[in-house]
Amino acid sequence: MSELSIVAHKMVEKNKGILAADESTPTCNKRFKNLKIESTPESRNFYRNFLFTSLDIEKYISGIILFDETFYQTELSSGMTFPEYLISKDILPGIKVDKGLEDFGSSEKLTQGLDGLSKRLAKYYSLGARFAKWRAVITPGDGIPTDDCILANAKNLAKYAVKCQQTNLVPIVEPEVLMDGSHTIDDSFDITSRTLNTVFDQLQKHKVNLQGIVLKPNMVLSGYNCSYQADITEVAEKTINCLSAHVPAEVPGIAFLSGGQPDEDATMHLNEMNKYETDWNLTFSYGRALQQPALKAWSGKLENVEKAQAVFIDTAKANSLATAAGL
Numbered sequence: 216m217s218e219l220s221i222v223a224h225k226m227v228e229k230n231k232g233i234l235a236a237d238e239s240t241p242t243c244n245k246r247f248k249n250l251k252i253e254s255t256p257e258s259r260n261f262y263r264n265f266l267f268t269s270l271d272i273e274k275y276i277s278g279i280i281l282f283d284e285t286f287y288q289t290e291l292s293s294g295m296t297f298p299e300y301l302i303s304k305d306i307l308p309g310i311k312v313d314k315g316l317e318d319f320g321s322s323e324k325l326t327q328g329l330d331g332l333s334k335r336l337a338k339y340y341s342l343g344a345r346f347a348k349w350r351a352v353i354t355p356g357d358g359i360p361t362d363d364c365i366l367a368n369a370k371n372l373a374k375y376a377v378k379c380q381q382t383n384l385v386p387i388v389e390p391e392v393l394m395d396g397s398h399t400i401d402d403s404f405d406i407t408s409r410t411l412n413t414v415f416d417q418l419q420k421h422k423v424n425l426q427g428i429v430l431k432p433n434m435v436l437s438g439y440n441c442s443y444q445a446d447i448t449e450v451a452e453k454t455i456n457c458l459s460a461h462v463p464a465e466v467p468g469i470a471f472l473s474g475g476q477p478d479e480d481a482t483m484h485l486n487e488m489n490k491y492e493t494d495w496n497l498t499f500s501y502g503r504a505l506q507q508p509a510l511k512a513w514s515g516k517l518e519n520v521e522k523a524q525a526v527f528i529d530t531a532k533a534n535s536l537a538t539a540a541g542l
């Protein structure tokens with residue numbers, strides 16, 4: 216097996232999943248502000264430090280996606296950089312490398328970040344990163360998403376994936392169909408199908424080695440404002456059917472994003488999907504669904520850190536069990 220394939224398999228290993236801790240500074244500011252926590256480089260370092268040093272984290276977490284600022288920050292008791300510290304715990308360090316969203320027409324988005332990407336990837340690899348992440352955003356709505364927007368995002372994802380693999384970094388390919396909106400679960404199914412179809416077509420056209428990627432898709436859900444909310448079994452069935460129709464068997468694993476679902480729903484959907492026989496390992500790459508309970512338990516107070524770490528580990532453990540339908 217190639218280095219890429221070995222790392223990709225390790226990222227989606229059974230009983231483990233990925234912690235998405237790659238919130239950009241504006242997103243982190245927003246999450247902190249909701250709980251009246253001051254957001255400074257020091258408070259963000261402190262928060263990531265206590266999450267990553269939670270007892271037994273390595274039993275449940277295979278890899279952590281970092282934002283550039285965090286990549287250069289340090290584990291506070293050893294002074295090691297976070298990538299060095301994670302490697303010492305046998306957790307793979309990853310890095311978000313897209314540069315965010317730009318308008319595409321009046322109501323859609325195109326992810327940016329290809330300029331200078333190869334150079335940035337080589338630097339991150341030399342400092343310990345073993346995988347990268349690029350998120351494309353597809354917006355359901357009136358007359359959208361357009362085929363043009365899906366194609367433009369898929370091309371950028373494929374170009375990013377090629378550059379990652381040239382640098383021996385496993386690309387997480389993240390085409391996110393947003394869950395906000397009043398679209399039905401069948402709309403979500405159709406849009407996710409169109410998106411995955413175009414993404415894999417572009418990955419194949421660009422000759423991306425599919426054994427050396429991890430797919431990070433949305434689940435197929437009812438839009439949050441839709442009057443009919445599909446239950447856990449329907450979400451699992453429709454998501455599996457959608458993925459089975461579009462994701463080639465060579466892909467080692469699928470690590471879902473949580474997309475703002477209630478934490479327990481994200482866990483139970485993953486658990487239900489793992490009752491199916493699939494070609495790929497199914498795990499999590501959650502941001503909010505893994506962090507929200509711990510962030511709330513901490514609320515910026517020193518005396519709450521131990522409790523917040525315990526809450527984080529409970530959440531990680533529940534999701535680890537869900538990767539084997541163990542709940």
Ligand code: 5MM
Nearest residue numbers: 235237238239242472473474501502503
């Ligand atoms: C969709 O967001 C990704 C997964 O997080 P959720 O499980 O909460 O949906 C997440 O990795 C996201 O891409 C990062 O937090 C970076 O987001 P921003 O908006 O700061 O680029």
